[in-house]
Amino acid sequence: MNESNLLQQKPGGLSPIDPEIVQFLAQMREGWRRHPPLSSVSPEEGRRIAEIVREPFRQGGPVMAQTHELSIPTRHGDMRARLYDPGLAADAPVLVYLHGGGFTFFSIDTHDRLMREYADAARVKVLGLDYYLSPEHKYPVALDQVEDTLEWLRSAPLGIDIGKLALGGDSAGGSLSLATAIRQRDKGRSDMIKGLLLNYGGFATDCSDAAEALHGGPDSVMDRAEVRYFIGNYTRVPEDMSNPEIHLLNADVAGLPPAFLVIPDRDIISENSLAMGEKLRAAGNSAESRIYRGATHSFLEAMSMSALAREAIADGAQFVADVLETGAQPARQVASSGHSGKSAQR
Incomplete structure (x- = not known):
């Protein structure tokens, strides 16, 4: 289904942005206005600013029984990670989660509450990875680190069941999740990942004129210039723009785990x-x-104020619970007026 077909499904065309999401965006923009534009600072300073701006949105949420700070060895050096345990016995199912941020920003701290929400709702342990960021560390560094983590987990004493592992992420993290699953398949290990949770994943190296006209511009959450900036940070050479591990719409996707x-x-x-x-x-x-x-x-980061975000998190948690057979039934925390208007294409 392409973008024009999506719009045709909605009488009157483009959906209005959900009012609670509008509130979230307003608060986030106010946070950004307190700092210099990202285009005027170094990536390192931009990350510091991004952590400050995102900090209010990770407050609250489920309390974990245990949280473990980890250092995972990878071929590119030790990588910071965090294991969330909502109070499960040994040999628990695990979701390995990869934060978004255009391969350039964010961390396991900006996505702390989101991972706690998944751990609590799906009744799994969640392992969040602080993979190395671009442009200092370009493709394939982050992808290699995710792959190395899966190998490390085979013998790591974390109290998880390696036979019940799902992989997921948002935006750039969704891209890394799918690319990792393809690598695992190509190495004959396709059975290791039981499911893929792909939250607004970045599966291409550009976007269309129509998408920019509909969703871009100076007041948007992300416009085409930002998409190109992030991809430019992550790629090494022009040929990477069509590389099927980056432009995943070029990839062979046969024989992969179930995806949501x-x-x-x-x-x-x-x-x-x-x-x-x-x-x-x-x-x-x-x-x-x-x-x-x-x-x-x-929008998932708006979970503290948005019923629509909480609904989507519950839906993703249900998928994880189902593929890992945890028996959890995450509650749909949707406002009684119900304005999500979600639709499923199966």
């Missing part, structure tokens, strides 16, 4: 998630594309 795609319809890269969902299903995979109308890129 969270797709906000007011997102400049939603067209690529829609195309990836179709591509996965055409290749014979189980893949559900669920559209959240009125949601924007990064």
Whole structure:
């Protein structure tokens, strides 16, 4: 399904942005206005600012029984990680989660509450990875580190069941998740990952003119210039723009684990998630594309104020619980007026 077909499904065209998401965006923009524009500072300073701006949105949420700070050895050096345990016995299922941020920003701290929410709702342990960021560490460093983590987990004493592992992430983290699953398949290890949670994943190296016209511009969450900035940070040479580990719409996606795609319809890269969902299903995979109308890129971070974000998190947690057979039934925390208007493409 392409972007124009998505719009045709909605009488009157483009969905209005959900009012609670509007509130979230206003608060986030106010935070950014207290600092210099990211274009005027170094990536390192930009990350420091991003941590400050995002900090209010990770407050609250479930309290973990235990949280362990880890250092995971990888071929590119030791990588910081964090294991969230909502109070499970040994040999618990695990979700390995990869934060977004265009391969350039954010961390396990900005995504701390989101990972706690998944751990609590799905009844799994969640391992968050602080993979190395671009432009200092370009492709394939982050992807290598995720791959190395899966190998390390085979013998790491973390109290997890390696036979019940799901992999997921948002934006750049969704891209890394899918690329890692393809690598595992190519190495004959496709059975290790039981499911893929792909939250508004970045599956292409650019976006269309139509997507920019609909969702870009100076007041958007993300515009085409930012997409190109992030991809420019991550790639090494022009040929990387078509590399199937980066431009995943070029990849062979046969023989992959079941996937759940969270797709906000007011997102400049939603067209690529829609195309990836179709591509996965055409290749014979189980893949559900669920559209959240009125949601924007990064909307899951609005969980403290948005029923729509909480609904999408519960849906993703249910997918994880199902593929890992935890028996959890995450509650749908949706406002009684119900304005999500979500639709599923199966």
